[in-house]
Structure formats: C-alpha cells, structure tokens
Amino acid sequence: MVATGTVINVLxxxxxxxxxxxxxxxxxxxxxxxxxxxxxxxxxxxxxxxxLETANILIVLGSLLLGGLLGEVLRIERxxxxxxxxxxxxxxxxxxxxxxxxxxxxxxxxxxFSYAFLTASLVFCVGPMTIMGSIxxxxxxxxxxxxxxxxxxxxxxxxFASTLGPGVIFSALTVLVxxxxxxxxxxxxxxxxxxxxxxxxxxTGGVLMLALGLGMLQIKKIRTGNLLPAIAIAPVIVAVxxxxxx
Numbered sequence: 696m697v698a699t700g701t702v703i704n705v706l707x708x709x710x711x712x713x714x715x716x717x718x719x720x721x722x723x724x725x726x727x728x729x730x731x732x733x734x735x736x737x738x739x740x741x742x743x744x745x746x747l748e749t750a751n752i753l754i755v756l757g758s759l760l761l762g763g764l765l766g767e768v769l770r771i772e773r774x775x776x777x778x779x780x781x782x783x784x785x786x787x788x789x790x791x792x793x794x795x796x797x798x799x800x801x802x803x804x805x806x807x808f809s810y811a812f813l814t815a816s817l818v819f820c821v822g823p824m825t826i827m828g829s830i831x832x833x834x835x836x837x838x839x840x841x842x843x844x845x846x847x848x849x850x851x852x853x854x855f856a857s858t859l860g861p862g863v864i865f866s867a868l869t870v871l872v873x874x875x876x877x878x879x880x881x882x883x884x885x886x887x888x889x890x891x892x893x894x895x896x897x898x899t900g901g902v903l904m905l906a907l908g909l910g911m912l913q914i915k916k917i918r919t920g921n922l923l924p925a926i927a928i929a930p931v932i933v934a935v936x937x938x939x940x941x
Contacts, residue, residue, distance in 0.1 A: 715856025745901025762925025779809025833881025
C-alpha cells in the first residue's frame with residue numbers, strides 16, 4: 696500500500712518550508728514580526744473553530760488535565776526541544792531568530808528551531824482532514840482530501856517558515872509518521888475511531904492550537920508540548936464514557 700496522499704503532503708510541506716526559509720532570511724525584522732502576529736491570530740481563529748467540534752466540553756477538560764499531568768511527568772516539551780536542537784546541529788540549520796527569542800522566554804515568545812518544529816507539526820496534524828483523509832487514502836486509495844490539505848499546508852509552511860525558520864521544514868517528518876501510520880493502519884483506525892472520538896480529538900487539538908496562538912502573539916508562553924498526550928487521551932475518555940453509559 697502506498698500512502699500517496701501523505702507523500703504529496705510531505706512534499707508540499709518541504710517545498711513550502713524551504714521557500715519560506717529562503718524568503719524569511721531576506722525579510723526585515725519588523726516584517727517578520729507582523730507576519731508572526733498575523734499567523735498567531737489565524738492560529739487562534741482555527742483553534743477556536745476546531746474546539747467547537749466537541750459535544751461535551753468535560754471530555755476536552757478531562758483530556759487536557761490528564762494529558763497535561765502525563766506530559767509534565769514525561770517532560771515532552773523538553774524532549775521535543777532536545778530533538779529540535781539535535782536536528783539543528785545535524786543539519787547545520789541556522790535559526791534566523793537566534794539570540795532574539797527563546798522558547799523559555801515567556802515575555803517575548805519563542806521562535807527557535809524546536810518551537811518551529813513543534814508548532815508546525817501540531818498545526819499540520821490536528822484536524823479531521825488529517826484523520827479522515829488518511830483513512831480514506833488507506834482504504835480506497837482516494838487521496839483527494841489529503842491533496843486539498845497538502846495545498847493548504849504548503850502555503851502555511853511557507854508563511855510559518857518565513858518567520859519561524861527551518862524548523863518548520865522538519866515538521867514534514869511528523870506528517871510522514873502520523874499520517875503514514877493512519878493510512879497504513881486505516882482498517883484498524885476506521886474500526887476504532889468513531890465520529891465522536893474524532894470530534895473530541897479535533898476539539899482538544901483546537902485548544903492546543905489556541906495555546907500556540909497565544910505564544911505566537913507573545914501573550915503567554917504555554918508548554919503546549921506537555922499537553923500533547925491530551926489528543927490521544929480524548930478518544931479513550933469517549934470510549935470509557937460510552938462503556939459506562941451502556
């Protein structure tokens with residue numbers, strides 16, 4: 696089975712991210728800052744829209760609380776930052792914002808390689824198009840939905856990379872692993888992930904995107920990486936709730 700839709704998506708992110716990185720190096724700092732604010736506002740809007748997918752806000756709350764506790768124990772954000780720094784050293788990628796703002800600088804926001812990697816990965820992998828498109832591609836070979844998503848991600852990666860830097864390019868790895876796994880395991884995913892589960896996963900991911908937007912606007916730095924387990928916990932809570940109701 697060839698995950699055609701995922702391959703197209705990965706290529707779109709690589710192309711857009713590369714062009715954005717090359718473009719960003721030529722943009723004045725004030726222009727990059729304005730683009731960052733525009734992307735932050737858009738991320739908040741998208742996150743708000745996705746969060747409205749929930750049918751029970753308590754499921755989202757429970758997912759965030761449990762996911763946050765698990766993420767803090769596992770120190771996921773620190774691990775993501777280490778992976779980002781390792782990739783940066785291995786590839787020799789230069790962060791255009793080096794020395795300006797760091798992920799742990801709550802007063803100025805974060806634009807480092809690892810933050811770019813985490814932000815783009817979450818933006819490209821959250822939402823029903825990712826899940827349903829991957830399952831559709833795996834079951835029927837129809838990658839139309841992922842092709843549409845690829846176009847959107849290509850332009851988004853260009854915009855993100857122009858301000859966040861080359862870390863955005865490496866989010867293609869996340870897209871490859873996440874969407875590829877869903878596509879190759881489409882039969883299992885379709886059997887396990889019900890529509891309510893997908894809705895709550897989407898809504899929970901939307902809240903995480905809201906957190907990213909706040910950081911991009913330099914309002915509040917939130918350890919979004921440590922909240923990532925919440926997306927996986929959401930369908931489990933739905934399953935448990937259905938079991939108890941039955």
